[in-house]
Amino acid sequence: MPLDSLSDKKLRRVLSETWRIQRDIAESLGYYKAAAIHSKFLPPLTGPTGKMSASQPESAIYLHEDEESVRRKIWKAYSGGQPTAELHRKLGGNPEVDVAFQWLYYFFEPDDAKLKKIEEDYRSGALLTGELKLILTEKVLKFLEEHRERREKAKEKLHLYKYDGELAREMWGKIHE
Incomplete structure (x- = not known):
């Protein structure tokens, strides 16, 4: 599914899940973890x-x-x-x-x-x-x-x-x- 067809909320969710997976496994695969530019804390x-x-x-x-x-x-x-x-x-x-x-x-x-x-x-x-x-x-x-x-x-x-x-x-x- 192309990203431009997703609603803002669904796009944020997809990007968030992708981000989390990358952060979880990057180092074990020999890559650096990605760094955040902006985030909002969940209350x-x-x-x-x-x-x-x-x-x-x-x-x-x-x-x-x-x-x-x-x-x-x-x-x-x-x-x-x-x-x-x-x-x-x-x-x-x-x-x-x-x-x-x-x-x-x-x-x-x-x-x-x-x-x-x-x-x-x-x-x-x-x-x-x-x-x-x-x-x-x-x-x-x-x-x-x-x-x-x-x-x-x-x-x-x-x-x-x-x-x-x-x-x-x-x-x-x-x-x-």
């Missing part, structure tokens, strides 16, 4: 200020986390909603600071039309903060389950990419020249 679960950190486990969701932990962390995540459901229905929420919305935007909702609908409903008060967090929770749990399955399958083929495959032999040959 931690604790709110729009600060950063995700291993020293603050409540600020992020890790790939090894169990379902209960994921649900608890997302439920406690910083919200752009109002203090009460009544006020939220009347005044709506602010997706710019709502962590659940931001995570959906950057990672977990690939459909731009659905994302726009979620944003409109949240701003208008038709979608409550708890409902938004439930949407994110289900998507995160699905992602983690799929990730774990793919990780187990990948273990069977890892040797082909690191040691035994044609590309691996070529790269190891370059390293040891």
Whole structure:
């Protein structure tokens, strides 16, 4: 698929995934890691200020986390909603600071039309903060389950990419020249 046919959001996602893969394997293949010119931090679960950190486990969701932990962390995540459901229905929420919305935007909702609908409903008060967090929770749990399955399958083929495959032999040959 040509890059110019992708929406801005999808293009950012493709470039981000390509970037991450390059950073993960470049040195093991004998290349330098690419350097960033600009990046934007994803907000931690604790709110729009600060950063995700291993020293603050409540600020992020890790790939090894169990379902209960994921649900608890997302439920406690910083919200752009109002203090009460009544006020939220009347005044709506602010997706710019709502962590659940931001995570959906950057990672977990690939459909731009659905994302726009979620944003409109949240701003208008038709979608409550708890409902938004439930949407994110289900998507995160699905992602983690799929990730774990793919990780187990990948273990069977890892040797082909690191040691035994044609590309691996070529790269190891370059390293040891």
